[in-house]
Amino acid sequence: MSTRALTEAASQEAAPLSLCSREPHVPADRLVAEMVPPPRFDSVRFDTYLPDPNQPSQTDAVKTLSTFAEGLGGAHATGAGKRRWFAKKPAAPSGPRGVYLDGGYGVGKTHLLASLWHATPAEPALKAFGTFVELTNLVGALGFQQTVQTLSGHRLLCIDEFELDDPGDTVLVSSLLGKLVESGVALAATSNTLPGKLGEGRFAAADFLREIQGLSAHFRPLRIDGEDYRHRGLPEAPSPYSDQVVTQTAYATPGASLDDFPHLLEHLARVHPSRYGALTDDLSAVCLTDVQPVPDQSTALRLVVLADRLYDREIPVLASGLPFDKLFSDEMLNGGYRKKYFRAISRLTALARDAKGLVAQ
Missing domain, CATH: 3.40.50.300 (P-loop containing nucleotide triphosphate hydrolases)
Structure with missing residues (x-):
């Protein structure tokens, strides 16, 4: 069943939000005011750091x-x-x-x-x-x-x-x-x-x-x-879900967004990266269908910024399609930006693990 058909089937519930419909304007004074640790790190202290x-x-x-x-x-x-x-x-x-x-x-x-x-x-x-x-x-x-x-x-x-x-x-x-x-x-x-x-x-x-x-x-x-503490001693990240599960979860989760991954990548090209944080305002979860390999380096770098903002804000990511470790080509993972891409994979994997609790058992 197509994503469109699944969406229509779930239409009796409140429609989820969409990242692709958002084009936020961020005034300069907000940029200055937000120069504080993001929500994920608001309560951390030296004594909450657990050294290996x-x-x-x-x-x-x-x-x-x-x-x-x-x-x-x-x-x-x-x-x-x-x-x-x-x-x-x-x-x-x-x-x-x-x-x-x-x-x-x-x-x-x-x-x-x-x-x-x-x-x-x-x-x-x-x-x-x-x-x-x-x-x-x-x-x-x-x-x-x-x-x-x-x-x-x-x-x-x-x-x-x-x-x-x-x-x-x-x-x-x-x-x-x-x-x-x-x-x-x-x-x-x-x-x-x-x-x-x-x-x-x-x-x-x-x-x-x-x-x-x-x-x-x-x-x-x-x-x-x-080693990466996000995966130290933890189970493997969940495999991608079906389009049906992702769509149904988006409709059942207040404050969740639902977007087709290729369309989201196109939308990111129209929004300045400084606004990606505002793009995620008030979201409880991000649901993505049809995750595919990122087509080029410019698109990949924009996705890295979005992954960072989602991670900072502790927003779970539920997805169908390919697993997140297949997002970037071997050429990208061996190039000058490889550390950025590995960081994005690590963070998206952690957010995918956080999203498991959203799926109806």
Whole structure:
């Protein structure tokens, strides 16, 4: 039976929502206000992080970051976004003004980064937390100078999923972080790539070596080893369901969305990635039919951003078609963006496991 026929058969119930019908507008002030840890990480703390006893680097990371947070207690600005323009310029820091959490996907880097944000002794308005994509989107919305002014009064800027995808981002972020460090802002970032290797395999990174080295100089790398905690000791993710089960579940679940996967990929191309979080507002679950391999790299990178926003917001994903580990081609999984794709597979798999409880037994 086709998805359309199944939908008509379920029409006696309230129709589910649709991601493809949403084209949200996100004002700049919302982008700034939302620079806090996402719902999944709102309640995490250092003492809720469970280090793998076989990976001492995880325990060491907690100790190092706790000490780093304690050192951020001194005041250096008059208020959020209010740089003291006529005050004496802060002395340049003698060493790296930030920490850089490097490790594979699923070792708890975002948990630790959010814990650092919570542990830093400053009002929320003096701390900012966002993904690398959200930071570059903020610059696009506010402009470079306004972004510098907005963030320069902060005590701490946390950047999750720090990855350089193009030369423009390299120059932009290098300049932005340089200005913020001069203003006394401490930095913390997570990535699957060491700071000196950013951009490698994605563009001619050697041509932008000065900018990359400048970025690297702001951070002290902190390696975190281990396996993906999302799958540590857990059962395998459920196999994809039938179109009928996915459709019926969408109709039976208040606040769920229902979309055909190929059409959703087309829709993502019409919505800026900065709006993907708003795209998922008020959803209780995402139901997808006819999951297929992603056709090209641009589409794949947009899907990665959506997967991150769904994971941040703890929105279960129920799907039919191919399993999520078949989304990306071998060429993609062996290319310069492979770590992004593996992260997306890991997170979507976790969300698929969360969705099992939605299916009627």
